[in-house]
Amino acid sequence: MTLPTIMIIKGTTQLLGVIGYPVEHSFSPLMHNAAIAYLAADYAYLPFPIRPADLKAAIAGFSAIGVQGFNITIPHKQSIIPLLDDVSEVAQAIGAVNTVWRSETGWHGTNTDAAGFLAPLKALNREWSSTPVVILGNGGAARAVVAACYQLGCSQIWVMGRSPDKLKHFAQSWSADIASKLSTLDWEQLGDYLPKAGLVVNATPIGMHPKVTASPLSEAEIGLIPQDALAYDLIYTPRPTQFLQQASAAGLTAIDGLEMLVQQGSAALEIWLKQPVPVAIMRQALLDHLAGQQP
Ligand code: NAP
Numbered sequence: 001m002t003l004p005t006i007m008i009i010k011g012t013t014q015l016l017g018v019i020g021y022p023v024e025h026s027f028s029p030l031m032h033n034a035a036i037a038y039l040a041a042d043y044a045y046l047p048f049p050i051r052p053a054d055l056k057a058a059i060a061g062f063s064a065i066g067v068q069g070f071n072i073t074i075p076h077k078q079s080i081i082p083l084l085d086d087v088s089e090v091a092q093a094i095g096a097v098n099t100v101w102r103s104e105t106g107w108h109g110t111n112t113d114a115a116g117f118l119a120p121l122k123a124l125n126r127e128w129s130s131t132p133v134v135i136l137g138n139g140g141a142a143r144a145v146v147a148a149c150y151q152l153g154c155s156q157i158w159v160m161g162r163s164p165d166k167l168k169h170f171a172q173s174w175s176a177d178i179a180s181k182l183s184t185l186d187w188e189q190l191g192d193y194l195p196k197a198g199l200v201v202n203a204t205p206i207g208m209h210p211k212v213t214a215s216p217l218s219e220a221e222i223g224l225i226p227q228d229a230l231a232y233d234l235i236y237t238p239r240p241t242q243f244l245q246q247a248s249a250a251g252l253t254a255i256d257g258l259e260m261l262v263q264q265g266s267a268a269l270e271i272w273l274k275q276p277v278p279v280a281i282m283r284q285a286l287l288d289h290l291a292g293q294q295p
Helices: 030-038 052-065 089-094 113-122 141-154 164-171 187-195 219-224 242-249 258-273 279-294
Strands: 014-020 043-049 069-072 099-103 108-112 132-138 159-162 184-185 199-202 230-233 252-254
Touching: 014 030, 014 052, 030 043, 030 258, 069 258, 089 113, 089 141, 099 164, 099 258, 108 242, 113 141, 113 230, 132 141, 132 187, 141 159, 141 199, 159 164, 159 187, 159 252, 164 184, 184 187, 187 199, 187 219, 219 242, 230 242, 258 279
Parallel strands: 014 043, 014 069, 132 159, 132 199, 159 184, 199 230, 230 252
Antiparallel strands: 069 099, 099 108
């Protein structure tokens, strides 16, 4: 597939972007601009490094200059919420916004990470109501995974963490519906829960480039997971991670984080452009970029 490379910026071109601090590592400009060029849409998508102390001023500036929408990455996913005019139910449940768009009534926020996480799972023919899930980590991405697994109908959601205080706070931060299926557990209890899991999700950065030989689970722990279970790593560099290599070797089905990245991005672009977007072009732009980064 040949990707279009020319974008024409005109007097009418509308602005989209991603805010974060830092933001240089973001693949979003690459992925979104590839789709924008393919569609010959009159938009451009830029990275905006915004310090936490400057967030309010930056959003006021976006209003003033007519920015149409933006993605949000660390550290602004929670702190953006009070600056918005409304926030979707899913973003409220997750407690974080990753996509903002404007209308005549102001700034609207949602979270497309849960939908992005779900996309490769929905393509599988599984009975989710009998699938318990083990989630490794209790950070921002784990929140989207919990909301997604609840939406999928997973029977139990077990979140493993290493900090009792953070786990307690995490457990208390959900609606009664979600809390009824959720248990937060100490990492030490993994051995009791892995043998019952139908889906094991790595929502920690363990194994992410450059520490590519690290894995959140030992070989022995991987061996405890039932063979018909899925191993899902949110990490997309390297592909595959050590965790997914171990899981595949043990006969499990492995899913990496690339499709989640593509799908959360395409869901955001669809909101801004109000039209279907070329998901394959976005995926290919990322694959080409990642292939160029391989050592
Ligand atoms: P985060 O908010 O910093 O959370 C990281 C979690 O991992 C925390 O619970 C942290 O525990 C835990 N953790 C870190 N190192 C650990 C270790 N050595 N042992 C046990 N637990 C450890 O990060 P995040 O935003 O959730 O991101 C997590 C991963 O998901 C990253 O690799 C990120 O790239 C990936 N991600 C992928 C996508 C995608 O589209 N594919 C989207 C979002 C995130 P403590 O709180 O105790 O430190």
